[in-house]
Amino acid sequence: MINYWACIGISGLVFATILYFVALRVQVMALVDVVWSAWLGVGALAYFCMSSDWGLKHIMVLVVILFWSLRLSLYLLVNRVLAGHEDPRYAYLSNYWGAASKRNFLFLFHAQIVLVLVFLLPVTTAMGQGTMAWAISDTLAVCVALVSLIGESIADRQLARFRVAPENQGAVCQSGLWNYSRHPNYFFEWLHWWSYVLFAWGHPQWAVSLIGPLVMYLFLNYITGVPYAERSSIRSRGDAYRVYQQTTNTFFPWKPRALKT
Numbered sequence: 403m404i405n406y407w408a409c410i411g412i413s414g415l416v417f418a419t420i421l422y423f424v425a426l427r428v429q430v431m432a433l434v435d436v437v438w439s440a441w442l443g444v445g446a447l448a449y450f451c452m453s454s455d456w457g458l459k460h461i462m463v464l465v466v467i468l469f470w471s472l473r474l475s476l477y478l479l480v481n482r483v484l485a486g487h488e489d490p491r492y493a494y495l496s497n498y499w500g501a502a503s504k505r506n507f508l509f510l511f512h513a514q515i516v517l518v519l520v521f522l523l524p525v526t527t528a529m530g531q532g533t534m535a536w537a538i539s540d541t542l543a544v545c546v547a548l549v550s551l552i553g554e555s556i557a558d559r560q561l562a563r564f565r566v567a568p569e570n571q572g573a574v575c576q577s578g579l580w581n582y583s584r585h586p587n588y589f590f591e592w593l594h595w596w597s598y599v600l601f602a603w604g605h606p607q608w609a610v611s612l613i614g615p616l617v618m619y620l621f622l623n624y625i626t627g628v629p630y631a632e633r634s635s636i637r638s639r640g641d642a643y644r645v646y647q648q649t650t651n652t653f654f655p656w657k658p659r660a661l662k663t
Contacts, residue, residue, distance in 0.1 A: 406452055407519065410445045414515035417441060422511040431492040431507055432482040436475050437514040443471025445522045449529060459540055463528045463601050466547045470594060473551065477558060490634035491626070521595075524614035528601035543600035546593060553579070554590035561587070574639055574646045582655035584646060585631065588622045589653055623653060 418437045425433040446467040453460065482489060496503045528543075560578040564570050579586035595614030602611035622628060635643045649658045 406449060410441075410448060410522070411515060411519055414441050414445070414518060415512055417444075418511040418515050419508075422508055425507070425511075426504070428483065428486070430483050430486060430488050431496065432478065432487070432489040434492070434507070434511050434514060435489070436478050436483065437511055438517060439471055439474040439478065441515065441518045442521060442525075443468050443475070445518055446471070446525050446529075449522070449526050453529065457534070458536055459534060459601060460529050462540070462544060463525065463598070466544070466597060466601075467525050470547075470551060473555065481558075481562060490638075491630040494630065494634065520617060521614060524595065524598040524602065524611040527605055527607055527610045528598040530602070530605055530607075534604065537603070539600045539603040543597040546600060547597040550590045550594035550597070553593070554587050557586040557590060572639060572642075574635070574642045576646065576650070579655065580650075581658060582651070584650050584652050585622075585628055586655060588627050589655060592618050592622055592653075628652060 414437075418441075421433050421437050425431050446464060450456075450460065450464045481487065492507075495506070499506045557579045560580060561575050564573075564575040564577060564580075583589055592615060595618050598614050599608075599611045602608050605611070632643075632647075645661060649661050
């Protein structure tokens with residue numbers, strides 16, 4: 403499979419470069435997230451087609467990753483790129499980098515392909531179990547995938563509805579899932595990667611599948627997700643968001659806490 407990884411990596415860099423110039427054209431750098439979500443689906447489909455033995459588990463892993471890829475890619479395209487709505491994280495980076503922003507964003511687009519290769523490891527490991535008999539762990543994997551995909555879709559929809567209402571301008575979304583976590587969309591994104599751990603159960607290299615949830619948790623909580631989102635929310639919503647931070651869990655959903663006086 404050395405040729406597979408080289409092919410996905412090189413063609414991915416070409417794809418990322420094309421989308422980078424499109425992003426410059428439409429002035430929406432949030433298109434960088436589409437590189438990640440779309441190319442993961444492409445990489446999984448390519449691995450599936452190159453495999454010699456197909457089984458039910460093999461097919462189900464492909465269905466799960468393709469459904470995830472299509473949902474997230476379409477959501478990003480419709481709600482950010484086509485709507486001309488720049489992600490606050492990238493607007494901040496653009497201002498922070500100043501004259502170096504074009505060069506740095508090109509690097510950021512290309513870095514997505516490195517991440518794609520990393521996250522293809524748990525997916526391809528799960529597919530390596532494709533000819534094995536269906537097990538309880540596989541049923542659990544499908545359940546986790548469904549819960550995560552539905553939960554993330556609901557969280558995205560609830561936030562989108564809240565933001566378009568004129569009376570909510572400058573307010574903090576605390577309805578639905580956002581009443582139990584400040585980042586329920588991130589939580590369900592993280593949960594999704596546990597489905598491949600369950601699909602890969604019994605594989606000689608099963609531990610490789612843990613890369614998905616472990617690296618995703620690291621990125622969401624400490625690098626690209628929560629830190630930028632929290633700083634942006636404090637800048638735009640001020641004390642209202644600081645109160646939200648005191649009463650609501652950052653990541654894992656739980657009942658709200660009473661405000662300390």
